[in-house]
Amino acid sequence: MDRRVLKSQEAIKRAIIELMTEKSFDDITIRDISDRANVNRGTIYLHYMDKYDLLDKLIEEHIGNLRELCHSASEMTFQEGNYVWFEYFAANHLFFTTMLNTKSAAYFRSRFLDLVVQEYKVEVDVTDGQNEGLSEDIILQFFGAAVVGAVEWWFRNGMLLSPRVMAEQTGILLDRNF
């Protein structure tokens, strides 16, 4: 892929995330973004319809990356798999902190929850074992919300624990229940 595209998009995405840490999404103008990204205003329209599309694409990209990490970690235990995720969270903490802290970004939270539920679906077994007879949907929503909540708490509290500890502990809780 062309270097220029990558660099422009990288700068634009970084810019909007930074700006969202400083003010509400509604107050951010396209000009704000182009200024911060050090890119011509028109360049943004080359890649995105408007700022909403930009945010959408940004969210979808991260959701997609998380899904991919999930699949490439399909052989792992929850502990190991979670570690990959928490590493990714830490590497992109600016994005996730913003997305899970600003209340305007509830959309991301639900996309995130959807992903978790979807990815855990293959893991749960209600035909055998401790979960025999239970509702698959309830289990998925229950532990999906649990994981999302733990991640939210982690970011809300400034990521005081290491990714490894977060992954291990949540991993234990999941392994125990699936």
Next chain:
Amino acid sequence: MDRRVLKSQEAIKRAIIELMTEKSFDDITIRDISDRANVNRGTIYLHYMDKYDLLDKLIEEHIGNLRELCHSASEMTFQEGNYVWFEYFAANHLFFTTMLNTKSAAYFRSRFLDLVVQEYKVEVDVTDGQNEGLSEDIILQFFGAAVVGAVEWWFRNGMLLSPRVMAEQTGILLDRNF
């Protein structure tokens, strides 16, 4: 000026400075620079003849900036004027540290000394005062080398003192002698 030019040149200049902190100038290839700068190799040739020209232009740019700072600070005392310089040194410490530490870059040292001597020329007066009868050239070379030496020492020792302290102390020594 076109954003693209500025960004490319900025990246290229930063790249070569970084690389010079890691290996000798002779061992740095154009490809190294373009890789590090994340630009096409051909882009470098759009702006510079070769890596020597690149280094030259980089040096001249900083010498030019220092000269400009000097002139815009012509009304100041040595203490005040030096402070502007040391601020600039600190802001571009990567460049200056490299240029004054790697022994291959003796050329920069002499360009730097030339600048200092040139800029101090207007300050010295051998027709009156304590310097009456002394050789202007000797005074200039003497205190020029003194300032350059102090700056070199500062960088060599990891810039332990603040720019302000460096400026004040060297300023006092110069004010006392001009």
Next chain:
DNA sequence: CGCAATGTGTGCGTTACTCAACAACCTGAC
């Protein structure tokens, strides 16, 4: 020695980005 690998400088056609300008639209101030 030959020969593979790597770097250099250059030219090619294509494309992403640039700046500047535009009309249409809000918004707040007088």
Next chain:
DNA sequence: GTCAGGTTGTTGAGTAACGCACACATTGCG
């Protein structure tokens, strides 16, 4: 009201940077 100031989305023309490929050094290794 309206008028100035700012944002938006879009256009057009020019150009910097792109990837790719080439011929020609240079280097090191069997």
